[in-house]
Amino acid sequence: MSLRQTLASLPRDTRDTLFVLLVIAWVIAPQTPYLPGWTTALAAGVLAWRGWLTWQGRPLPGRWITGALLVLGVGLTLMSYRTIIGREAGVTLIIVLLSLKTLELRARRDAMVIFFLCFFTMLSSFFVSQTLVTAAMMLIALLGLLTALVNAHLPVGRPPLALSMRMAGRMALLGAPIMLALFLLFPRMAPLWGMPADEARGRSGLSSEMSVGDMASLVLDDGVAMRVRFETPGGQPPPQRDLYFRGPVLTVFDGRGWSPLMQPRMAGVMPASPTPAQLEVRGEAVRYEVTLEPTRQPWLLTLDAALDTPQVPAGTRAFMTPELNWMANRAVGEVLRYRAESHVDFSHGPQQRTRQMQPYVQLPAGLNPRTLALAAQMRADPALAAGGAQAFIDAALNRLRTGGYTYTLEPGVYGDHTADEFWFDAKAGFCEHIASAFVVLMRALDVPARIVTGYQGGEINGFDNYWTVRQADAHAWSEVWIEGRGWVRVDPTGAVSPGRVGAFQRLQAPRGAFGNAIDAVIAPGFVQKLRAGWEAVNNRWNQWVLNYTQDRQLDLLRALGVESPSWQDLGRVLAGLVAAVALAGIAWSWWDRSQHDPWLRLLARTRRRLQRAGLELPAHLPPRAMAGQVRSHFGAPAHPIADWLLRMEQVRYAAQPADALAALQRDFRTLPWPPAAARHALNAS
Missing domain, CATH: 3.30.160 (Double Stranded RNA Binding Domain)
Structure with missing residues (x-):
């Protein structure tokens, strides 16, 4: 016997229970990547056990077993989150309760509880993911839940699931216009609209701190960091060498790691800075729109440099830090779209050196002695000393170009003296190795310098003309202060690998055996087109659904x-x-x-037939009253018609009226209706 025949032969209770268990598993599945491993294992084990008990027709476990599993689930939740209150702990507990409730699924009342728990769990899936894939899975889950709900309310017997599914589909279609109207018009009052972001959950991307070697890992992440639409003819961006999207500025160096001079406060107020931005712009502004993926960080990435405040959605405030960063008053916990204007030709920072610039020349004591010695040697050169900061910069860049340095994802392990090892030993590194060593050398030369992190480059998506900036485009460069000019961008990576900045040549992770096999079967260009098409669809979802704000x-x-x-x-x-x-x-x-009730149509036919026979009856008269009028008007010959009308009244309130109504329709044709001539005779008398 085939599986289909086996399923068709199952009792209705068994079939319906297995279907509900399948729907529950589908509802829980999208959340498994975000749940503790024990939650997924417990839910899967309980659902599989419940399915086996149903298939074998065995009795459900006793209350003490269910109670023990409940205590275990609550205890593990407390161990995982130190609480059972809050978004993540609450969702975990709901999934535990949902799976355990299936062990008590005995009556329709239990099924109703399970259905409502499923609806809540389905809603909670959007707490952790709001992608198009999640929305499609939840739509399927909704249809499954509606099917199970309709099936639970159908009369006894064995109605096919296909019938319940069609009814559920019609219900969903009828509700779609209401859903669309609520989506378009229900007021979004930020920040009350939506769930608060969980700041503790990390995301791949830029961080407020950088250890030498950290950024190389981002190159292995091909995820989208943001999408940019340039509001110029053809959506063309500025020249490639100017596509620097500014992120955190790092000043404090402890030997291996870099961190900001000041940590911003989420209230939207920045501490006082020793050096104000003093931004001056020149030339025509570049206008663009950014769709930023969630970062759990407050930075609003803008093209260097934005003078005016970006246009952010209602409920969000933006402010500029003294180090030329634009930040939001709270972390970006969901897809955020904003407009900005930038000038790629700009200058910023003080023109004259002051005591407040001391943090930008500080170095930890006892580290990188060979770099310090190199700096002393350069200062001792009269030609370099006479040229000042610009001469030192040119000399360092020339050393990078001609000294055998390489740009690589695998520079080896660096020790405590990171700058020394880059300049004299490994001579290889990723962008943060190069930028860090360059800034250390500049500071050793008593030239104020700092590291800027962000993204450099991007690629255009031919389907929607949006520029896609990926995590793999994460980059670190330096800014050096020059008297009379202020802070000047210097990207030492461009000296080692000019293609990285000028032609968007990215380092690629080594391909594995599976990747090489796929390339042998499917052309890489075709795969790239598929990815671009899918990303364009996702971008539309972000633009028109996730980013449908109060402004829109x-x-x-x-x-x-x-x-x-x-x-x-x-x-x-x-x-x-x-x-x-x-x-x-x-x-x-x-x-x-x-118009379409067959009982009402039959009653209307009866009224018309009696009218032709000479008995006028008002439309509101029920069948019992009509029967009395028939008896009094036509006498004994019309008693079968009166009895038939009483049967009509009984059928109206019967549990299963369809079969009885068919019999009434057959009897209607054989009733002894008075002839139409009787009416004329009656009128004549």
Whole structure:
């Protein structure tokens, strides 16, 4: 017997229970990457056990077993999160309770509890992921839950699941316009709209600290960091050498790691800085729109350098730090879209050196002695000393070009003297190795310098003309202070590998055996096109769904003719629309019931037949009253018609009226209806 035949022969309770267990597993599946391993194992084990008990027809476990598993689940939740209150702990506990509730699935009441727990678990999936894939999986889960819910309310017997599925699909289609209206018009009052971001959850990407060697790991991450749409003809960006998206500025060096001089406060206030930004811009502004992926960090990445405040959504405030960073008043916990204007030709920082610039020349004591000796040797050169900071910069860059230095993902392990090992031993490194060693040398030359991290480059997606900046484009460069010019960008990586900055030549991780086999079967260009198409679809999802903010809602009202819309206007429009839909639904339901109810149609035929026989009956008269009128008007010959009308009344309130109504329709044709001539005779008398 095939599996299909086996499933078709199962009792209804067994079939329905297995279907519900399958739906539960589908609802839980998207959250498994974000749950503790024990949660997934416990849920999978309980669901598999419940399925085996159902398949074998065995009794459910006793309460003491369920209670012991509940205590175990709560205890493990406390061990994992130190609490059972909060978003992550709460979702974990809900999944534990949902899986354990299946061991008590005996009656319809238990099924209703499971359905509502499933709906809540389905909603909680969007706490951790709001991608298009998650939305598609939850849509399938919704249809599955509606199917199970409809099936649980069908009468006894063995109705096919396909029937329940069709009814669930119709319900979903009928609810789709309401869902769309609520999505478009329900007021979004940030920051109340949505769940607060979990700051403790890490994301790959830029950090406020950098250890030498950290950034090389980002090259192995091909995920999207942000998407940029340039508002120029053809969406073309500035020249490639100017595509620097500014992130954290790192000043304090402890020998291996770099950190900011000041840590920003999330309230949106920056501590006082020893050096103000003093930004001056020249030339035409570059206008663009950024769609930033969640970073759990407050930085708003902008093209160097943005003078005016980026246009951020309502509820978010942006401010510039003295080190030329734009930051939000809270961490970016969801996809964020903002507009900005930048000038690639700019200068910033003080023109004259002051005591407040001392942090930019400080070095830890006792480290990198050979780099310090190199700096002393360079200062002793009269030609270099006469040229000042610019001469020292040129000399260091020339050393990088001609000294056999290489740009690589595998520079080896560095010890405590990272600058010494780069300049004199390994002579190989990634961008942060090069930038760190360069800044240490500049500081040893008493030239103020610091490290800037961010992204450099990107690639255009031919499907939607958005520039995609990936984590693999993470980059570190340096800024050197020159008297009379202020802070000047110097990218020492360009001296070692000019293609990295000028032609977007990225280092690639070594291909494994599986990757090489795939390349042999599928052309890499075809794979790239598939990825670009999928990313364009995801970008549309981000732009039109995840980033549908209050500003865009108000733009919709403006398009509808509201001059100065507010969220109160949104509420009024939504309330009016809901009222109109409700009235339309009532009218349609009344019309549909009167036009398509077979019982009402049969009653209307009866009334017309009696009217031809000379008995006028009002439309509101029920069958029992009609039967009395028939008896009194036609006498004994019409008693079968009166009895038939009483049967009609019984059928109206029967548990299964379909078969009885068919019998009434057959008997209608054989009833002793008075002839139409009787009416004329009656009128003549």
